[in-house]
Amino acid sequence: MRLPSGDGAEVQIRPVAYQFPWIATPGDWDANWLMVEGVVRLSNGEGWSFSDPCLTTWEASSIAEWLRQVATGSAQPSAFPSEDDERLQIFTEPNLALSLETRVQGRVTIRVHISVQSLPPWLTADHDKDLFDYFVSLNVSEADLQGAIDDWASEIAAFPNR
Template sequence: MLLTDHEHRIKLRALRYQFPVAIGDPYDDNWLVIGGEVTTPEGSWSFTDPCLLTDEARQITPWLRAAGGATPTDTPSDLHFLEPVLSFSHTGSGLVRVHLSHEAAPPWRDGEERLNGYDIEIKATTAGLRQAADEWERCLAPFPSR
């Protein structure tokens, strides 16, 4: 999935399950390793972290579509997950905020700054959000809940 504007670029992908073999544990069996590439005016970095459960990852597609106005607006403006590494929010006017903390925070942030996180605001278009939702849905297809 790619979220971008004239100053920012965030590419997220589901890379693999954290644990290749399912053992019957609803958490351990379903952690996805997410890869991210981020570019901002302050710098660029990448991260790889098992930060989303399969069910959480599937919440992103309808959220992106709602943020882009493609679905009814009963979707919450904020999207948070069990691990605080990645979260999303939107204002309803095309501004999407991606919050990156812990392992996903910029490498120039240290200690408490990494835990507090880093917000990136992207002025997204409706078409861009719909395309990102479609890309994310395709990316998740090989990773059903186990």
């Protein structure tokens, strides 16, 4: 999934494999962990990539649902979410989180919160910010949002719940 911003920033994330492909016990958490690759580019051109088992198959599906809610206008913006804000989409591993900043004239600004092992290399996992404080704001058109929804749905289809 690619979320491009009007200012040149961009976040790409995609599931690439089950973390433990040899485990196939239905409903087992270990059987449903996904390796996720991410590429982040800031508006100033700096960027980095990461690869980490940071989503379950269930959480990947919840991202698709949240993105659909953003597209339809049923997801509510959040001034600046904290861990306790139910509008912040958090997952078991805190590497990634999502929040909606604004919706204005056919565009949405989505925050991709990045923590721990997925942080940029110039920040360490023990930096002085709290979880989810580091984020990239992406001002995304409706067309690009729909493209991201379609891409994510296609990408996670290859990794069904086991």
